[in-house]
Amino acid sequence: MKTIRVNLSDDSYNIFIDKGILKGIGDMLAKEKQPCKTLLITDKNIDRIYSHIVTESLAQHGFRVKSFTLTPGEDQKSLETAMILYEACFDHKLDRSSLIVALGGGVAGDMSGFVAATFMRGIPFIQIPTSLLAQVDSSIGGKVAVNHPRGKNMIGSFYQPLAVFIDTETLSTLPAIELVTGLVEVIKYGVIKDAELFEYIEKSLYDILQLDQKALLKIIATSCQIKADIVAEDEKEKHVRAILNYGHTIGHAIEALTHYKKYRHGEAVAIGMLYAARIAVEMGLTGSTVFERQLSLVKRLGLPLSTGLKPKDIIKTLYLDKKAVSGKLRFVLPTGIGEVIISDQVTEEILSHVLTGNFV
Numbered sequence: 001m002k003t004i005r006v007n008l009s010d011d012s013y014n015i016f017i018d019k020g021i022l023k024g025i026g027d028m029l030a031k032e033k034q035p036c037k038t039l040l041i042t043d044k045n046i047d048r049i050y051s052h053i054v055t056e057s058l059a060q061h062g063f064r065v066k067s068f069t070l071t072p073g074e075d076q077k078s079l080e081t082a083m084i085l086y087e088a089c090f091d092h093k094l095d096r097s098s099l100i101v102a103l104g105g106g107v108a109g110d111m112s113g114f115v116a117a118t119f120m121r122g123i124p125f126i127q128i129p130t131s132l133l134a135q136v137d138s139s140i141g142g143k144v145a146v147n148h149p150r151g152k153n154m155i156g157s158f159y160q161p162l163a164v165f166i167d168t169e170t171l172s173t174l175p176a177i178e179l180v181t182g183l184v185e186v187i188k189y190g191v192i193k194d195a196e197l198f199e200y201i202e203k204s205l206y207d208i209l210q211l212d213q214k215a216l217l218k219i220i221a222t223s224c225q226i227k228a229d230i231v232a233e234d235e236k237e238k239h240v241r242a243i244l245n246y247g248h249t250i251g252h253a254i255e256a257l258t259h260y261k262k263y264r265h266g267e268a269v270a271i272g273m274l275y276a277a278r279i280a281v282e283m284g285l286t287g288s289t290v291f292e293r294q295l296s297l298v299k300r301l302g303l304p305l306s307t308g309l310k311p312k313d314i315i316k317t318l319y320l321d322k323k324a325v326s327g328k329l330r331f332v333l334p335t336g337i338g339e340v341i342i343s344d345q346v347t348e349e350i351l352s353h354v355l356t357g358n359f360v
């Protein structure tokens with residue numbers, strides 16, 4: 001079992017990672033929290049495979065569990081769903097000593113976290129992430145949010161869980177495309193902070209995709225440690241946390257322009273990382289191998305390499321992004337594998353030149 005501490009003074013918590021920990025979750029949780037009324041929030045895909053394991057283990061340790069099952073999908077991450085979940089909280093008579101359990105991918109996690117943060121001004125919650133993206137990214141760091149018709153994740157808060165429990169075996173039922181797109185975030189951690197992790201992915205990609213449990217434990221624990229360290233340094237994204245947005249600046253523009261329908265998040269981010277790496281090479285910040293190594297991994301994952309979008313449309317959308325600071329674009333750019341800088345020196349000329357090229 002790997003235990004990673006997220007150091008946030010009063011809001012510090014542990015991330016527990018191992019294969020098969022779901023069935024012992026009640027025992028582990030009882031060490032963190034008195035048994036109490038508990039609302040388990042999950043989605044239909046996960047409910048049929050995992051809810052009973054979690055519910056039984058929690059019940060054995062005195063937690064009184066009711067569950068609520070969401071329809072899977074990003075469009076469930078809304079204020080309307082929050083209202084329905086508040087009803088479930090009232091029906092189950094939750095109070096500030098109760099618990100919300102998020103079991104699922106990033107949608108269930110963000111949705112549950114948002115409800116936990118806001119019901120009675122905040123009740124404790126834990127995360128049991130079951131998708132690779134949720135295990136290495138969305139379950140850590142306390143960003144909770146729902147979507148608004150005018151923008152994704154626009155209504156939210158920072159609210160830390162009591163603990164995060166990651167069972168690497170849950171990835172055995174995750175659709176292959178979700179595994180591959182989740183892996184893009186792991187590659188991102190390698191580029192921004194950890195050359196050794198990047199190299200490990202290059203060497204062990206086959207094992208990872210075959211769900212070798214040792215390889216999964218290694219990449220997930222390393223990713224969680226990197227995110228935990230960054231969040232501990234900058235919980236509210238005032239400075240260094242922004243490096244987690246590597247590949248996301250252009251990635252978000254691609255997602256927005258294609259109305260979040262054509263590309264999965266990880267696909268758009270992978271293309272965004274390649275563009276960002278190319279920009280860095282163009283600006284003389286790094287050598288071309290930094291770009292080529294990322295390109296090679298993205299190719300091996302079988303992810304798309306182009307979008308067919310017009311550079312001028314991408315650029316226009318970049319300026320609309322909520323992360324553009326007072327009209328200036330900010331990019332996270334690699335200066336090597338494992339090192340990035342935040343730059344507002346990317347000119348429209350470089351951008352347009354790079355966006356006009358392709359990666360084949």
Ligand SMILES: NC(=O)c1ccc[n+]([C@@H]2O[C@H](COP(=O)([O-])OP(=O)(O)OC[C@H]3O[C@@H](n4cnc5c(N)ncnc54)[C@H](O)[C@@H]3O)[C@@H](O)[C@H]2O)c1
Nearest residue numbers: 045072105106107108130131133134137138143170173174
């Ligand atoms: N809070 C944050 O810091 C943060 C960071 C990154 C992403 N996010 C959010 O995360 C969401 C995306 O998360 P996601 O990719 O996990 O999406 P998701 O929750 O929709 O899960 C993807 C799909 O996989 C299924 N699934 C998940 N785990 C499974 C398992 N073990 N077995 C079988 N099926 C399984 C789900 O039912 C769903 O159909 C987005 O809403 C995004 O905004 C939040």
Ligand SMILES: [Zn+2]
Nearest residue numbers: 185248265269
């Ligand atoms: Zn992401």
